[in-house]
Amino acid sequence: MAIWAGPQTYYGINNVSDYDDNRLYTFANMAHGKTLQFGCGHQVCGTNTHISCIYNLVGGYPHSVLYETGKACTKNKDCTTYKGSTCEQADHLCVFTGKPPVPGGGENKMCRGNKEMTDPGRKAALEAHNKRRSQLAKGKVRNGKNPNNKNLPTASFMARMEYDCEAEAGAIAYASTCAFKQSPQKDRKGYGENVFVYNAPNAVPADALNAAAKKWWDQIFLDGINWEVVFKQSLRDKKIDQKGFTQMAWANSIKLGCGVQTCGLKSFVVCRYSPAGNVLNQTIYPIGDVCSGCVAACKDTDGLCM
Incomplete structure (x- = not known):
């Protein structure tokens, strides 16, 4: 985890509202404000151990908002990204227990014959x-x-x-x-x-x-x-x-x-x-x-x- 977060410490972030630095890709996945779920696994391969984590949203998209700037939440109404979220007082993180959004998802009613666009x-x-x-x-x-x-x-x-x-x-x-x-x-x-x-x-x-x-x-x-x-x-x-x-x-x-x-x-x-x-x-x-x-x-x- 420290290695994945490390690029931010070394290179810094110019603009969290317009992310466009591939050197920070691993950090961006960890820090993406809208990510709700992740899962990790490891495999021993000879003398090496390989570790991988998958996130329900990709954090490293060019020109995307990495996270919203501002004061950390102190009450439930501060958490507006996902409706019904609550604020966890101990660490000031917003908690959402509903169904996560589908990456890239969305309705396809405007051009039903074209399935590869939303x-x-x-x-x-x-x-x-x-x-x-x-x-x-x-x-x-x-x-x-x-x-x-x-x-x-x-x-x-x-x-x-x-x-x-x-x-x-x-x-x-x-x-x-x-x-x-x-x-x-x-x-x-x-x-x-x-x-x-x-x-x-x-x-x-x-x-x-x-x-x-x-x-x-x-x-x-x-x-x-x-x-x-x-x-x-x-x-x-x-x-x-x-x-x-x-x-x-x-x-x-x-x-x-x-x-x-x-x-x-x-x-x-x-x-x-x-x-x-x-x-x-x-x-x-x-x-x-x-x-x-x-x-x-x-x-x-x-x-x-x-």
């Missing part, structure tokens, strides 16, 4: 896209790395994305190839695509998709794009790849579908978009007053066209 994963992908598109539409996204840079201009039209089961089926099929790279455009006619390699197997879809969306979107903070927000050849061929961001920000991309598949010790994340974005010499989105280009309804609160 509704929580679908909702996470959709929310991750629309939340960021809303920020962009309202002019709240900085253009480039420098914190003093101006924000990108507001969008007169930015579609609210909707989840699409057909796009998802294609994304799952390609994710299962474990290619770890974007598919040939001829193999996905009409669809745009973003891909991401998640550094853990058997990923909870929602966790992997949130990490992927953050990685793609944050490309805009590595370097700025042209103020006309046009997908020029210079942007397409840029050394700093920003095509993940531009596809997420493509105003006319309305439908979204994603897949997550385990590939060895990693997970391959694929999202597909329709209509496809990243079309050469077209605008990523039209510049103008928020919602002024919406044909139907628009929510002023998020700036997305319905």
Whole structure:
């Protein structure tokens, strides 16, 4: 146990709310705040003894919350992660005796024909896209790395994305190839695509998709794009790849579908978009007053066209 906990003492933790340090993997499994159960075993092999412990949740997922920060519990109402939990006064730990959640589990009612994705994963992908598109539409996204840079201009039209089961089926099929790279455009006619390699197997879809969306979107903070927000050849061929961001920000991309598949010790994340974005010499989105280009309804609160 001391060896498993040791990396934290040696390397330290930068941010427990955004865990992303594989050196701390063993410690992360021990310290994960939502883990409820574990079991251990040992086997003597010659002159060595091998010890293994299994936990009901994986603690070392990239970009996950390792545990919630704050004061330790002193009363039952402080324990809110699992409904019905109580606070054990002696060690200030929350105790839950109900049924543990299934790792990666969740309903599958939105796309019943696709069994390898969950509704929580679908909702996470959709929310991750629309939340960021809303920020962009309202002019709240900085253009480039420098914190003093101006924000990108507001969008007169930015579609609210909707989840699409057909796009998802294609994304799952390609994710299962474990290619770890974007598919040939001829193999996905009409669809745009973003891909991401998640550094853990058997990923909870929602966790992997949130990490992927953050990685793609944050490309805009590595370097700025042209103020006309046009997908020029210079942007397409840029050394700093920003095509993940531009596809997420493509105003006319309305439908979204994603897949997550385990590939060895990693997970391959694929999202597909329709209509496809990243079309050469077209605008990523039209510049103008928020919602002024919406044909139907628009929510002023998020700036997305319905």
